[in-house]
Amino acid sequence: MTARWSWTLLLTSGLGLGSVVSVAAQTRPLSLDEALRGVHTAYYLVHLMSGSKDFEREDRQAATNFAGAAKQCGVRRLVYLGGLVPDSGVASAHLASRLEVEQTLLEAAPEALALRASIVVGARSRSFRFLVRVVERVPVMPRPAWRERSDP
Numbered sequence: 509m510t511a512r513w514s515w516t517l518l519l520t521s522g523l524g525l526g527s528v529v530s531v532a533a534q535t536r537p538l539s540l541d542e543a544l545r546g547v548h549t550a551y552y553l554v555h556l557m558s559g560s561k562d563f564e565r566e567d568r569q570a571a572t573n574f575a576g577a578a579k580q581c582g583v584r585r586l587v588y589l590g591g592l593v594p595d596s597g598v599a600s601a602h603l604a605s606r607l608e609v610e611q612t613l614l615e616a617a618p619e620a621l622a623l624r625a626s627i628v629v630g631a632r633s634r635s636f637r638f639l640v641r642v643v644e645r646v647p648v649m650p651r652p653a654w655r656e657r658s659d660p
Contacts, residue, residue: 540577549585550578552613555606564605571609575616585619592626 552574578586590610593603614620629636
């Protein structure tokens with residue numbers, strides 16, 4: 509697994525003044541143990557998009573490392589930001605992997621929580637760059653005829 513996809517952000521409690529932020533490589537379990545020691549709430553914000561042919565195994569291993577360290581360190585709450593998964597039918601390999609990571613993390617802490625976002629846009633994300641390109645090329649987009657109303 510390449511280093512550029514191997515970092516996890518951990519927060520001890522909320523985002524208040526007393527928050528402590530530490531970073532660990534989820535591919536190195538010892539760094540996770542050190543980072544999670546004394547942590548109440550940990551946020552797992554990792555999605556392996558390295559283009560590896562074996563990303564499912566890499567995703568699974570990273571989540572297993574994180575979940576194991578969280579259990580061992582007594583983390584009470586894990587918060588995972590995943591993606592929307594179809595209720596029926598077959599999910600893509602990418603979404604199926606995210607669901608597997610979600611299930612692994614939900615079993616690791618008594619107050620685990622999974623949030624499913626359809627899209628997360630950050631200034632350096634692929635989604636943001638894609639939206640910028642669309643807006644630059646198509647500044648006005650007509651509403652499809654089948655769309656009766658627009659939800660926020």
